[in-house]
Each structure stands twice: as structure tokens, then as C-alpha cells.
Amino acid sequence: MTQIRHRAVVVGAGPAGLMAAETLANAGVPVTLYERMPRVARKLLLAGRGGLNLTHSEPVESFLARYREAAPRLAAAIAAFPPPALRAWCEGLGQETFVGTSGRVFPRSMKTSPLLRAWLRRLAEQGVEIALSHRWTGWDEAGRLLFETPEGTKAVDAGCTVLALGGASWPRLGSDASWVAPVTAAGISVAPLQPTNCGVRIAWSELMRARFAGSPLKRIGLTLGTESVRGEAIIAAEGLEGGAVYALSAPIRDAIHAHGKATLSLDLRPDETQEELAKRLARPRGKQSLATWLRKALSLDPAAIGLLQETAHAAGTPLGTLPPDALARLVKAVPLVVMGMAGIERAISTAGGIAFDEVDDTFMLKARPGTFVAGEMLDWEAPTGGYLLQACFATGRAAAEGALAHLAHQESRDG
Structure with missing residues (x-):
């Protein structure tokens, strides 16, 4: 030696x-x-x-x-x-x-x-x-x-x-x-x-994963309990990545340890009130498809609309049947159930x-x-x-x- x-x-x-x-x-x-x-x-x-x-x-x-x-x-x-x-x-x-x-x-x-x-x-x-x-x-x-x-x-x-x-x-x-x-x-x-400053695991449907993995979610808000952040995220095959998610890593991890899961509230339009959104959604849809109507009325991109459809389907209520107030409420607070953190080997x-x-x-x-x-x-x-x-x-x-x-x-x- x-x-x-x-x-x-x-x-x-x-x-x-x-x-x-x-x-x-x-x-x-x-x-x-x-x-x-x-x-x-x-x-x-x-x-x-x-x-x-x-x-x-x-x-x-x-x-x-x-x-x-x-x-x-x-x-x-x-x-x-x-x-x-x-x-x-x-x-x-x-x-x-x-x-x-x-x-x-x-x-x-x-x-x-x-x-x-x-x-x-x-x-x-x-x-x-x-x-x-x-x-x-x-x-x-x-x-x-x-x-x-x-x-x-x-x-x-x-x-x-x-x-x-x-x-x-x-x-x-x-x-x-x-x-x-x-x-x-x-x-x-x-x-x-x-792991911290890392993605989270969400059980997307196969359709959601196949169509929108890799899609960005821009200018969003995320809330867990009393903590809220603004930023961006990316839909990943196994969940959600990006700066807005990383900023909540600690409270997400704590909630998972305490309860086995954490429910994030995703605001797709953080700069507008629920009342403003409901007013626009109350306008006649006409012959437009649901996706086209949401894109024009609320400036939602396909990934955001996919999240709304995923959530409504999981709740057993087709998105197109929601009244304006309920749809606006969902846009302002899409519930995302997080079951775990991404692996430590890829954490920041x-x-x-x-x-x-x-x-x-x-x-x-x-x-x-x-x-x-x-x-x-x-x-x-x-x-x-x-x-x-x-x-x-x-x-x-x-x-x-x-x-x-x-x-x-x-x-x-x-x-």
C-alpha cells in the first residue's frame, strides 16, 4: 500500500x-x-x-x-x-x-x-x-x-x-x-x-402517452397545498417533467411519503379568472369540434386539451357535456395524481x-x-x-x- x-x-x-x-x-x-x-x-x-x-x-x-x-x-x-x-x-x-x-x-x-x-x-x-x-x-x-x-x-x-x-x-x-x-x-x-428537482410519475392512459409524450405545457400554474409556482412543464411518457414540477419536488415528495400519493392542481390559464373563462365558454359552439372550440375560445393547445379529456374521461363525464362553469373550473384546476418521483439516476x-x-x-x-x-x-x-x-x-x-x-x-x- x-x-x-x-x-x-x-x-x-x-x-x-x-x-x-x-x-x-x-x-x-x-x-x-x-x-x-x-x-x-x-x-x-x-x-x-x-x-x-x-x-x-x-x-x-x-x-x-x-x-x-x-x-x-x-x-x-x-x-x-x-x-x-x-x-x-x-x-x-x-x-x-x-x-x-x-x-x-x-x-x-x-x-x-x-x-x-x-x-x-x-x-x-x-x-x-x-x-x-x-x-x-x-x-x-x-x-x-x-x-x-x-x-x-x-x-x-x-x-x-x-x-x-x-x-x-x-x-x-x-x-x-x-x-x-x-x-x-x-x-x-x-x-x-x-431525488429532487426531478420529474414525477403519473399513470397516463395509453392514448395520452402515445399522443402527447414530449409535448410542452407553457405558461401554466401548479399548486400543491399552500405552495404554488408558475412556469412550464413537459408531458413525459411516465409523468411530468420541467421547471414548474421541479420547483415543487420537496412538497410532492413529502406528500407521497405521508399519503402514498400527491395531487397536483394544474392551472392551464393562470392569468385569467374562472369567471372570465366561463364567460367565453358560454358562447355558442356552433358546428366546431370540441378541440377546435377550446383552441379558439381559450387558446388551448392539443396537449392541454388532451389533459382535459383525460381527466374528464377518468371521472366518467365526457368533456363535451360539461357546462361552462364546470369546464372553466377544470381548466383552472386539472387534478394530477402523482404516484412517485422519477428515478434518482436522472434527478438534477x-x-x-x-x-x-x-x-x-x-x-x-x-x-x-x-x-x-x-x-x-x-x-x-x-x-x-x-x-x-x-x-x-x-x-x-x-x-x-x-x-x-x-x-x-x-x-x-x-x-
Whole structure:
């Protein structure tokens, strides 16, 4: 077994790990970054495929509320590295940013690759060493980090360690949650990893699935209980996908756990009242087909009309027989019964992870002094819109700051 000694080690080369490595190196600490994949930041590259949404421009109070129960535990890290600081950091790498119409923040190029290339150049200039194809498997009896590598097992003794191994979504890109076993074996509590920011499963009829899978639903509203969102969705063969669905992932998942299902209310015309719709539907239909009439009267597309027909058929009442008030009510509140979440392997992110009670205010594991945790390994979740990456960057930086303080304390004690 090869044995190595480092002053500082970061495990995981996603956004949290890369930010931790940069923060340590900025302070003059030699850093070695270990990554299980043959390339760094695989999932970050995937995230930027449709435009890299770095953060969001909304006020900090609203921003923090997106993290739900975890907001108080993330507040200090995000306050120390807020969205404006993240934008300034990007621009320091030569990547200008802009705010989109939705308030989301993107690099001007919209791509991950230019940002990542500039970042890796900076890390190389800072002397950060990156060891690829190193899978962390836990600690040995002496507390050393163990890695499986193409050359065999390595035992690494580190003055401080930042673990940033991600959650469990898109495991083929590196976040396979293999860290859960050694962490729990060390007596550290880990909340089960679950899919979030993912599609939901709905039992469509064969006709609905065959005709409308892949069809978009634009400018809709979705409600579950007291939570409502506006946005878009896509009818999938197994259910519903898209931003509006992802934004309700947490309450949907909670409802399924509690009741075995969740019933979403879909508003096909969120900008109009039920009374306005009923008034238009009360006009004579004439010889028009039902689909043509609904398309002209309410500007509904075929997929939306298909949903109405599917729902009416399930209730045993043909859509064309509904009076104007009842039809308007259905347009404003199509019930969608969700029986499950899409698989974790295709989720954008995961909920669950190391409980915050297991770390102190510097993100150091109480059970393992000198070991810090960042990013999706921690038990938090957030919707898409820049909140995920912001928290990964911020906790990566905060964990590294904690590691620096730990090293300084060690040196003063030993000095």
C-alpha cells in the first residue's frame, strides 16, 4: 500500500471541491485534489448544457428561503459568499455574467467549458495538484484517507480534509453516493438520499402517452397545498417533467411519503379568472369540434386539451357535456395524481445527506476533527434557478475557511 502525507486534501472535483481547493491555495496552503472520475466537474459540464445557471439575482431574504429548513444552516456561508461575490469571482476568471429576464444569472457565453478551463488554469497556477481516478473508500484505523486507484490502494495522511463528494444524482458522472457507507460506518448520521428537482410519475392512459409524450405545457400554474409556482412543464411518457414540477419536488415528495400519493392542481390559464373563462365558454359552439372550440375560445393547445379529456374521461363525464362553469373550473384546476418521483439516476439533485447536527459552524465533522464537508453531501436541497450551484460554491469556500482555521490552530498549538 502506498502511503502519502499532505497538508491539505480535497476529495471531489465538483464546484464545491474546486472552490475549496482554490480557497486553500489562495491562503498559501499546498493542496492535493482527489477525484474518482478521469475528468473533473463532469456534472457541472452537464448542468451547463442548456446554459450554466450560476446563481439568482433576487433579494437575499427571498434567496435564502429557497433552502427551506436548511436556510439557517446555510445562511452564514451564503452571506460570506453571496450571489454578487460569485458573479465577481466569475468575472475575475474573464467570464462576464448577465441577469436573464427570470432573474437567473448566467455567464455571457452561457457555457461551462470556458469558465472551467479558466478555473483549472488558475488552480494550476496556484499549485493545486489534481489526482484523477482516485475513489475514496473511507478511513483506515490510523485515520488516514483510503483511495482505490489504478495503481492500487493509497493511504493518505492529511493535516486537514474537505470532503465534497456530491449527492447521488447522475451517478455515471461521479456522484454515486459511495461515500455513504464509510461515513455511516464512522458513526456519522446520514439522512437517506432522495431525488429532487426531478420529474414525477403519473399513470397516463395509453392514448395520452402515445399522443402527447414530449409535448410542452407553457405558461401554466401548479399548486400543491399552500405552495404554488408558475412556469412550464413537459408531458413525459411516465409523468411530468420541467421547471414548474421541479420547483415543487420537496412538497410532492413529502406528500407521497405521508399519503402514498400527491395531487397536483394544474392551472392551464393562470392569468385569467374562472369567471372570465366561463364567460367565453358560454358562447355558442356552433358546428366546431370540441378541440377546435377550446383552441379558439381559450387558446388551448392539443396537449392541454388532451389533459382535459383525460381527466374528464377518468371521472366518467365526457368533456363535451360539461357546462361552462364546470369546464372553466377544470381548466383552472386539472387534478394530477402523482404516484412517485422519477428515478434518482436522472434527478438534477438529491435531498438528504450528512445531518447538519454532525458538523460545527465551520462545517467540520464533530466526530472527525480536521475533516470538513461541503456541497451536496450535506442535508439540504433547493430548486433549480441558480440556488444549487450557489450553495455548493459557498459551502466549498466556507469549509475551506474552516480548514484554514483548523490548520492555524494546529500550528499555533504545535509551534
